Amino acid sequence: MYVLGIEAATPVAGVAVVEDGRILAERLVNNRRTHSVNLLPMIKAVIEEAGITARQIGAVAVSSGPGSFTGLRIGLTTAKTLAWIWQVPVVGVSTLEALALPLAPQGQIICPILNARKNEVYASVFRGSSGQAELLEGPLALGIQELVQILQQWEGQVTFLGDAVPEYKQQITDLMGDRAVFAPQSALLPRGAAVAELGYRKMAGGGGVPPLELAAEYIRLSEAEVKLAARCGK
Incomplete structure (x- = not known):
């Protein structure tokens, strides 16, 4: 089974494709550009470099936190959207x-x-x-x-x-x-290959969920949520 791994919870954008414990292709970018700019071209590239097609991906693994609130949302949205399009499970992996x-x-x-x-x-x-x-x-x-x-x-x-x-x-x-x-x-720094490998292991153990069921692990409230709670008197 081919697993696509996506790391976007930190300033690093990392993606990789693994299959049966082998890293077939991997890219890592730490250029301070937003993940919304980097991720999709990187994903397209690693799938091509792995010598497969997108339809051969059996699961999408993504770093689900903790990490940057913005990065997590971009990574999770990307992973869940691709998993939905390809009709495959998505696997949340601890960034740490x-x-x-x-x-x-x-x-x-x-x-x-x-x-x-x-x-x-x-x-x-x-x-x-x-x-x-x-x-x-x-x-x-x-x-x-x-x-x-x-x-x-x-x-x-x-x-x-x-x-x-x-x-x-x-x-x-x-x-x-x-x-x-x-x-x-x-x-x-975190690597997409590690996310993909952990995702592969979880899939082998019966893990993976439908895209809409995966949630981020934020650990603490965002600044906006803290301010909202203060205004509400909580």
């Missing part, structure tokens, strides 16, 4: 799990962090095990100091990755010292 997956075989504690603004990050804690990322904590929206306190319950080094690393690397190092290690640039 997709980040952690490439490091999972190393067996260490992995902490992907995404910039949530307001001096907070979106984070989860995973342990790599047998090529899978075992969720230990999260997903959460919290400050770095609070995150470091949570990480104290596990021994050994913690590998950080994600788009929040450049902004918070020094603070993490100051708080954790040698316990904190950071993924190289090539592994720092």
Whole structure:
């Protein structure tokens, strides 16, 4: 089965096609253009580069959060629309799990962090095990100091990755010292291939839902929702 993976929950736009555990084609763009501009041409390209047609896609996997509210909406809308047109299931994949997956075989504690603004990050804690990322904590929206306190319950080094690393690397190092290690640039950002691979695994396990049933995992309210709640006195 061919699975199309779409990553749009962060400033990175990533798409890929996988089949039976093989990455057939992948594209990643981090050029600060909006995902609404990047995604469809990238999707068309990876399908062609995989040597298949759109009608051969058996499922669409998409990062469903946490992440940028705008990016999530664009990614989910794109994925659900394509799945509806092609009459295939759609699979929601944790953005944080997709980040952690490439490091999972190393067996260490992995902490992907995404910039949530307001001096907070979106984070989860995973342990790599047998090529899978075992969720230990999260997903959460919290400050770095609070995150470091949570990480104290596990021994050994913690590998950080994600788009929040450049902004918070020094603070993490100051708080954790040698316990904190950071993924190289090539592994720092989310990949469409990881989303597609996780989607393939979920489909093999009986996952996947009709397009209209998939919802985003926002973790916290958007700024507009916060202001609306304040006006309503909630």
